[in-house]
Amino acid sequence: MKVLVGHFSHEANTFAEETVSFEQYTAKGALFGEDVITQSEGTSLYMGGIIKACREENIDMIPTCAYSSAAPVLTRECVDKMLETILPVCRAYKDELDGICMALHGAGVAEGIDDLELYVLKQLRSIVGDKLPIVVPMDLHGNVSEETAKLANGVFGIRNYPHTDKADISYIAMKTLARVMRKEIEIETKIVHLPLLIPISTGLTANAPFPEINAYMDKQIAERGLIYASLFQGFPYADVACSSASVCVVAEKGAREAAEDIAHFVWERRAQLRANSLSPAEAFDLAEKETKEGYIIINDMSDNPGGGCPGDGTHLLREMLKRNLPGSIFGFICDAVAAEEIWKHRPGEKIDLTLGGRHEKIFGEPLEIKSAEIISLCDGNFRHNSPNTFGLPSKLGKTARIRCGNVDIIVASVRAQTFDDRPFMITGADIRDYRYVCLKSTQHFRGFFGDKAAAIIPCDPPGLSTSNLASFTYHKIPRPVYPLDENVEF
Numbered sequence: 001m002k003v004l005v006g007h008f009s010h011e012a013n014t015f016a017e018e019t020v021s022f023e024q025y026t027a028k029g030a031l032f033g034e035d036v037i038t039q040s041e042g043t044s045l046y047m048g049g050i051i052k053a054c055r056e057e058n059i060d061m062i063p064t065c066a067y068s069s070a071a072p073v074l075t076r077e078c079v080d081k082m083l084e085t086i087l088p089v090c091r092a093y094k095d096e097l098d099g100i101c102m103a104l105h106g107a108g109v110a111e112g113i114d115d116l117e118l119y120v121l122k123q124l125r126s127i128v129g130d131k132l133p134i135v136v137p138m139d140l141h142g143n144v145s146e147e148t149a150k151l152a153n154g155v156f157g158i159r160n161y162p163h164t165d166k167a168d169i170s171y172i173a174m175k176t177l178a179r180v181m182r183k184e185i186e187i188e189t190k191i192v193h194l195p196l197l198i199p200i201s202t203g204l205t206a207n208a209p210f211p212e213i214n215a216y217m218d219k220q221i222a223e224r225g226l227i228y229a230s231l232f233q234g235f236p237y238a239d240v241a242c243s244s245a246s247v248c249v250v251a252e253k254g255a256r257e258a259a260e261d262i263a264h265f266v267w268e269r270r271a272q273l274r275a276n277s278l279s280p281a282e283a284f285d286l287a288e289k290e291t292k293e294g295y296i297i298i299n300d301m302s303d304n305p306g307g308g309c310p311g312d313g314t315h316l317l318r319e320m321l322k323r324n325l326p327g328s329i330f331g332f333i334c335d336a337v338a339a340e341e342i343w344k345h346r347p348g349e350k351i352d353l354t355l356g357g358r359h360e361k362i363f364g365e366p367l368e369i370k371s372a373e374i375i376s377l378c379d380g381n382f383r384h385n386s387p388n389t390f391g392l393p394s395k396l397g398k399t400a401r402i403r404c405g406n407v408d409i410i411v412a413s414v415r416a417q418t419f420d421d422r423p424f425m426i427t428g429a430d431i432r433d434y435r436y437v438c439l440k441s442t443q444h445f446r447g448f449f450g451d452k453a454a455a456i457i458p459c460d461p462p463g464l465s466t467s468n469l470a471s472f473t474y475h476k477i478p479r480p481v482y483p484l485d486e487n488v489e490f
């Protein structure tokens with residue numbers, strides 16, 4: 001048996017003003033052709049699970065591409081170029097294929113395309129017709145439309161945030177596809193949308209109400225004989241018509257009733273999904289009171305490059321510099337212009353520097369740094385050590401660590417969020433030597449740091465991945481929606 005495999009994932013923050021070119025989208029290392037298999041096998045990424053299932057089932061894989069990113073809206077040219085790595089391969093093998101397993105995100109938006117997943121599935125269906133089984137593993141932040149669920153035979157959302165179960169869920173998706181391809185089962189996918197926006201800050205699935213929801217879904221799977229059930233939290237920073245939380249069920253029969261039942265279970269717990277936010281100053285006040293030994297992480301949620309933000313926001317770094325507490329490190333700010341400037345000098349030299357604040361005003365004014373000492377320069381290359389992304393190569397471009405008073409600042413060239421200690425390590429810094437560690441990420445950093453930090457204090461300054469959803473002007477999401485509107489009914 002033969003299956004077309006791939007992973008084309010994009011999570012779009014439509015409130016960001018920029019667009020993302022193919023070169024920017026693939027800058028951190030997209031995989032194409034045979035590399036998709038050789039570089040992904042054994043990893044915790046979507047392709048890792050797909051490959052594992054195919055090996056077990058003795059299924060031949062026809063690879064296409066593998067890449068994921070969170071950023072502003074993609075250019076049309078970027079989408080066309082990515083599809084050039086999928087559609088011609090699909091066309092060449094269409095008469096030999098027994099199925100397609102294509103991991104997508106669910107919150108992809110491109111110029112003129114509000115529902116990127118639907119667009120990709122329509123292109124695939126136009127080649128293979130409506131009979132060939134297609135399964136789609138997806139991100140928990142997917143805004144999944146009714147039409148997308150219709151075009152795919154099976155939609156499988158991951159359950160964990162941080163996303164530590166990508167390979168596990170894509171494995172289930174591929175194993176299910178194998179059964180469909182062998183004609184052992186026929187499956188349907190039903191989706192029920194909730195009038196509910198969940199800010200990514202409250203989406204941590206170790207916290208209530210998610211363990212209870214996941215246990216309820218598992219109970220439904222067992223009692224009703226379903227194949228799979230997922231809660232998509234949705235991505236509220238994409239202002240599109242299908243932006244909302246939803247429940248998706250894959251089953252041989254009874255998918256609709258089960259999805260409705262689970263959706264009501266989630267709806268009854270909506271009050272637990274409201275966010276509360278701390279400013280950088282409030283976060284530092286709490287950090288200074290912490291008595292536990294070890295390092296304290298203050299994470300910037302509202303300039304999260306993983307939520308499509310530039311990563312050069314200055315609100316939190318400004319507060320860190322103002323406090324100037326011994327043992328402070330900021331890892332990292334994304335500013336290619338500043339990194340280039342630092343790289344004109346050698347370690348040990350001192351420089352004046354304009355840092356950050358080069359994108360949108362909401363992220364804060366640029367910082368004027370005086371007489372910073374250059375500690376180290378490096379190429380920004382490493383492999384992730386986080387359970388979410390273990391083994392994934394990362395390229396931050398020209399990277400440097402500079403010191404201003406008591407504060408070490410890591411400056412990188414490519415926008416990315418911090419998943420683990422590697423961005424510190426490549427600059428020669430061991431975070432265990434520090435007390436106050438600031439980074440830009442909403443939840444994914446917890447996969448690595450969750451059981452290592454003495455305390456984690458999220459802060460939410462103005463930005464485009466803030467949990468204060470009322471700060472956005474929405475045009476396309478269906479209203480009324482909780483928690484923005486009063487008296488929302490489901």
Ligand SMILES: [Zn+2]
Nearest residue numbers: 139140141163
């Ligand atoms: Zn996600």
